[in-house]
Amino acid sequence: MRTFFSRQVPLALAVAACTMLSAQAQTSSPLSSTSTSSASGWGSGRGSVLPYTQDGYIGVNGGRSNYSLSNGPAGFGLSQDDSGNAYKIYAGGFFHRNAGVELGYLNAGTSHRLGGDTKAHGFNLSLVGRAPLGEQFDVFGKIGTTYGRTRTSGLAATGVALGKEDGFGLSYGLGARWAFTPQWAAVVEWERHKFKFSDGDDSVNLTTVGVQYRF
Structure with a gap:
């Protein structure tokens, strides 16, 4: 798990860094700036529900x-089942063509283990970097923190600590978006969120698809 973590964090940071470099290059070139504005909606007066941002969106994902x-x-x-049904509801906006912020709620569903259930949910705040691939497509990376709450139930005979925990943990992810109309877009994402559980800190991966409404 540590090897996977050490590989994925630099990957998410690299995507964010690349999008920021792309943003600087586009700012210095009038032609690329015009192209990005057309693809992302930046500079078109789109509003946002988040203060100090524009080109805003709200979305819902499931997976x-x-x-x-x-x-x-x-x-x-x-018996053990490590997977569950997950969903997230979120809103985002951009303070630069290629850099923004996203705030949302996520529910990671239920894992069946220890003769009981383990559940995790929380609120996430992330910085988002995006890179347009054309008029309708873009890829993005995000890194931030999740304030999570967990509950673990099971058989006391296992000797594993049971109960509730909460706290902040690192989050990061990658995804792609397809704007099939000026207001609506489909999105696919992979994310990892670090939670505090009664028997120790650990991560939960989310793979989701969803839809976004762009203001």
Whole structure:
């Protein structure tokens, strides 16, 4: 898990850095600036629900989560299902053609382990970097923090700590968006959120698809 984490964090940071470099290049070139404005909506007067931003959007995603938690000591023979149904509701806006912020609520669903259930949900705040690939497509990376709350139930005989926890953790992700109309876009995302659980800190992956309404 640490190897995967060490590979994915630089990847998310690299995407954000590339989009910022792209933004600087586009600012210095009138032609590229015009092209980006057409693709992203920047400079067209689009509003946003988030203060100090424009080209705003609201969205809803649904998909699957994957927990990377243990099932307690070996020998108990307990069944384990690390995946669950996940969804998120969010709003975002941009303070630069290629850089913005996103705020949302996510629910990672339920993992069945330890003879009980483990649940996680929370609020996320992320910086977003995007790079247009044409008039209708763009890719993006994000990095931020999630304030999460978790609850773990199960068999006390396993010796694993049970109960509720909450706290902040690192989040990051990658995705792509297709604007099929000026106001509506389809999006696919992969994200990782670090949560505090009763038996230790661990990450939950979310793979979702959704729709966004652009102001």
